[in-house]
Amino acid sequence: MRGLFRWIEDRTGIGGLMHEALYERVPGGARWRYVWGSTLVFAFAVQAITGTFLWMAYSPSSQTAWESTYYIQHQMQFGWLLRGLHHYMAQTMVVLLALHLFQVVIDGAYKAPREFNFWLGLILMQIVLALALTGYLLPWDQRGYWSTGVATSLMSLVPIVGEPLQKLVVGGGEYGHHTLTRFFALHAGVLPATLVAFLVLHVAIFRKHGIHPKKLDPAKDCYFWPDQVLRDAVACLAVLLVVLFCIAMPVIFGHDGTFEERMAAARANPGAHLGAHLTAPADPSNAFSAARPEWYFLFLFQFLKFFHGEDAERIGALYIPGAVMGVLFLMPILGRWKLGHRFNVLFLVVLLAGAGYLTAQAWHDDNMAGVESQKVEFIPGFARTKDKLDASKAYITAVRDAEDEAHRAVELVGAPAGIPPQGAVALLRKDAKTQGARLFRAKCASCHSASAGPDQGIIADPPSAPNLHDFGSPEWIAGLLDPKRIDTADYFGNTAHGTAGIKARADAAKKAGEDAPGDESMTLWVKENYSTDGKSAAEKKEIEDEIRAVSAALAAEAGIEGRMLVATPDLPADKVKALVAKGQEVLKDEGKCAGCHKFGGVGDLGIAPDLTGYGSKRWLLELISNPAAERHYADQNDRMPAFAKDADPKNNQLSPQELELLVNWLRGEWYRPTE
Amino acid sequence: MDEIPLAPDGPSLRKGANSATVAAAGKHAHPHGPGVLFREPPRRGFLYNAFAAITGALVGLAPLAAGIAVYLDPLRRKKAAASAIPVTTLDAIPDASKGDVLVGLYKIVADRQDAWNTYVNEPVGAVYLVVPKGTKEIKALNATCPHLGCFVDLQQSAAGYSFKCPCHTSAFNGDGTKIEPCVSPRDMDSMECVVKKRITGDQLDVSVVFENFQPGLEEKKRKS
Ligand code: FES
Numbered sequence: 049m050r051g052l053f054r055w056i057e058d059r060t061g062i063g064g065l066m067h068e069a070l071y072e073r074v075p076g077g078a079r080w081r082y083v084w085g086s087t088l089v090f091a092f093a094v095q096a097i098t099g100t101f102l103w104m105a106y107s108p109s110s111q112t113a114w115e116s117t118y119y120i121q122h123q124m125q126f127g128w129l130l131r132g133l134h135h136y137m138a139q140t141m142v143v144l145l146a147l148h149l150f151q152v153v154i155d156g157a158y159k160a161p162r163e164f165n166f167w168l169g170l171i172l173m174q175i176v177l178a179l180a181l182t183g184y185l186l187p188w189d190q191r192g193y194w195s196t197g198v199a200t201s202l203m204s205l206v207p208i209v210g211e212p213l214q215k216l217v218v219g220g221g222e223y224g225h226h227t228l229t230r231f232f233a234l235h236a237g238v239l240p241a242t243l244v245a246f247l248v249l250h251v252a253i254f255r256k257h258g259i260h261p262k263k264l265d266p267a268k269d270c271y272f273w274p275d276q277v278l279r280d281a282v283a284c285l286a287v288l289l290v291v292l293f294c295i296a297m298p299v300i301f302g303h304d305g306t307f308e309e310r311m312a313a314a315r316a317n318p319g320a321h322l323g324a325h326l327t328a329p330a331d332p333s334n335a336f337s338a339a340r341p342e343w344y345f346l347f348l349f350q351f352l353k354f355f356h357g358e359d360a361e362r363i364g365a366l367y368i369p370g371a372v373m374g375v376l377f378l379m380p381i382l383g384r385w386k387l388g389h390r391f392n393v394l395f396l397v398v399l400l401a402g403a404g405y406l407t408a409q410a411w412h413d414d415n416m417a418g419v420e421s422q423k424v425e426f427i428p429g430f431a432r433t434k435d436k437l438d439a440s441k442a443y444i445t446a447v448r449d450a451e452d453e454a455h456r457a458v459e460l461v462g463a464p465a466g467i468p469p470q471g472a473v474a475l476l477r478k479d480a481k482t483q484g485a486r487l488f489r490a491k492c493a494s495c496h497s498a499s500a501g502p503d504q505g506i507i508a509d510p511p512s513a514p515n516l517h518d519f520g521s522p523e524w525i526a527g528l529l530d531p532k533r534i535d536t537a538d539y540f541g542n543t544a545h546g547t548a549g550i551k552a553r554a555d556a557a558k559k560a561g562e563d564a565p566g567d568e569s570m571t572l573w574v575k576e577n578y579s580t581d582g583k584s585a586a587e588k589k590e591i592e593d594e595i596r597a598v599s600a601a602l603a604a605e606a607g608i609e610g611r612m613l614v615a616t617p618d619l620p621a622d623k624v625k626a627l628v629a630k631g632q633e634v635l636k637d638e639g640k641c642a643g644c645h646k647f648g649g650v651g652d653l654g655i656a657p658d659l660t661g662y663g664s665k666r667w668l669l670e671l672i673s674n675p676a677a678e679r680h681y682a683d684q685n686d687r688m689p690a691f692a693k694d695a696d697p698k699n700n701q702l703s704p705q706e707l708e709l710l711v712n713w714l715r716g717e718w719y720r721p722t723e
Numbered sequence: 724m725d726e727i728p729l730a731p732d733g734p735s736l737r738k739g740a741n742s743a744t745v746a747a748a749g750k751h752a753h754p755h756g757p758g759v760l761f762r763e764p765p766r767r768g769f770l771y772n773a774f775a776a777i778t779g780a781l782v783g784l785a786p787l788a789a790g791i792a793v794y795l796d797p798l799r800r801k802k803a804a805a806s807a808i809p810v811t812t813l814d815a816i817p818d819a820s821k822g823d824v825l826v827g828l829y830k831i832v833a834d835r836q837d838a839w840n841t842y843v844n845e846p847v848g849a850v851y852l853v854v855p856k857g858t859k860e861i862k863a864l865n866a867t868c869p870h871l872g873c874f875v876d877l878q879q880s881a882a883g884y885s886f887k888c889p890c891h892t893s894a895f896n897g898d899g900t901k902i903e904p905c906v907s908p909r910d911m912d913s914m915e916c917v918v919k920k921r922i923t924g925d926q927l928d929v930s931v932v933f934e935n936f937q938p939g940l941e942e943k944k945r946k947s
Contacts, residue, residue: 111840198872204937204938211937212798216794216797225837333848333849339890352906356905701811
């Protein structure tokens, strides 16, 4: 054995190198404060290892980046752990960098002859930050996409070469395949290679000068091995534990259910509960109002809010950060004087405090509406103004939407059909649950709400048309037939068909010298015929039964699964059938519904909407396409626009696909995973 | 290599180079190495040295140059000229005598080229159509924030509407002009909007010449 070692040693000198590495003298003895450099090397090693394995499963293109990341996170065994390690170690690395820098400056370890090493360290810091920035985009999710977009837009501020520079980095005018291939080449190739080169130099020069002793005490001198190595190893272990803790955080601090329930859920489906987040796939046409950079860049993000206009922006985004870097680079020179050293320390403290303040402010700006933060209002820049509260509310909603959408994306790609070659974004664009809601918000929510109650769903401000939550269900229809509810904002209260609306129309007609509109209003009819005030118990029951029957019949017309009257032990199937039949009778009764509405061949069109197939897909499609059609509201149409009246879909506000998404959404018809 | 001192003369060059490496390893060099003392490095003619340096540089630069040439490719590509994309139809231009009127938010659907892929009829952006107060003209505003490119949100209330960027607090009036103080260097980007009456009927066809602009700058500069 010894012979073999000797043979290898003669030819390689490895033993000598090891000896040199381990028996470096540590003047003044091993100390905890020297561990930061080693933890950084450790962190980098973790990134290199986890990164290499991620690389083996990742595919950089706009159709595959999100998809492969999803696959790692949700499908590959321990993918969540690998991603989690890489994600949180990156963040930890930034913190360690700050600590290392702090320790070096406070200890004056940048002074002669270690200037070069300090400079190399600063370059390494830039490289690590560039790695963080490029890595954020690679999953190609909404968050990375929109946040990185802000960062690359800043490049256009660079004088003279701004635009071409931006084009080169992005790989064209807009984000796409080449943005990913370029960012990935930087992230996994160019930057790590440069980092290694500088790291080797950094460590070599560090070894040349030895550790900068905190205190000289020759009696305590020791060797790197094992005293300092032990401390370093313990520190690295602590770093690893912190990272593992972050990976498990959603389970430890989550909101849904008890800890045990979250544990069980994580055990069943770890990818969905542990490790790094993944928002919905990037979609340039879908706004993402929750775009924020990673938390350690948040102070820069906040900083930008203070610079108004191009020139100011240039100062805030380029010159000030540049100047700060400049001062950092000059530190070893300034540090030659005692006062200079004090300045350096002070500068760094102010810098970190400033970054801390801005980070806190950014967080507060975004979240103030969700927290009781009056206590901090006395801090300058932390006031709760109406504008800021509104913005914060919007941000919180956007975050919630983003979470829902992320969740939905995972649900959709988990469907039996899987991910098509066009990518997951194609699935989302065809998803009634998310896109229908977006369309409703964009096209309908200026009048209609779709809300189960205060602070739920989509709420129009103010509502001026019926609340369409649960539309087509027996409950919804019964509400419309309820004299106490039909005239509220949830139904016709704020429309031309409510009492106020009818009166306004009558007044307007009177003013114009025309005939007042007839009294064929639904609201008036319901109030007159279905009011139970002062009625006997038998009459009351009769009215209630009739409303139930009509609701059941109309819900059956709509035919929405989950929104129809179904048989229960208390209500056998034949009773349901009878109820529906009774409702149909009422609908066909010319003294009642059919007096105005057409239903099943009875009654006329043109006065009120046709109730044949009421609420069905086709009925809704036609209504939204053209509410003023004879089959629907005809000349009684209140302000609802025609969204797809033209035969040529190009000329319509809603394309056929959009129309279908919206209708399916109103009917609550979308893909639901089976348990 | 040329910085490692070479042994003085030809025949011993190999051996010398070997020991030089060992010597360069420093104080822990292998004790059994042949300790050779070096004299001054050899002098060669200027041309000789220059030739060595240039050849070395060339072999290194050739692949690098090829790489950089490919890397610069995006600069060469020009965007196709924008054409009018139909967005919506209207029965009439809304009356904006009392205040700005919002017609709506519309997705722009067009063909998109992403490197090797052509996407047909894809949403490529979005516009807000508005009618500024007192005018009778529809104005198309790009929904991309002129500050740094976030998607500008619509804020509606009983009092009217305005635009607000969710990123760095930029806010814009209903006609797209900045609400000061504003981080954005310019108003929201308006684009040419073509409103034509349909040959049959009274309907108005609204098309937008959709373009994206460089964010961050005071000047409204088309993205090339
Ligand atoms: S991107 Fe809109 S304010 Fe900055």
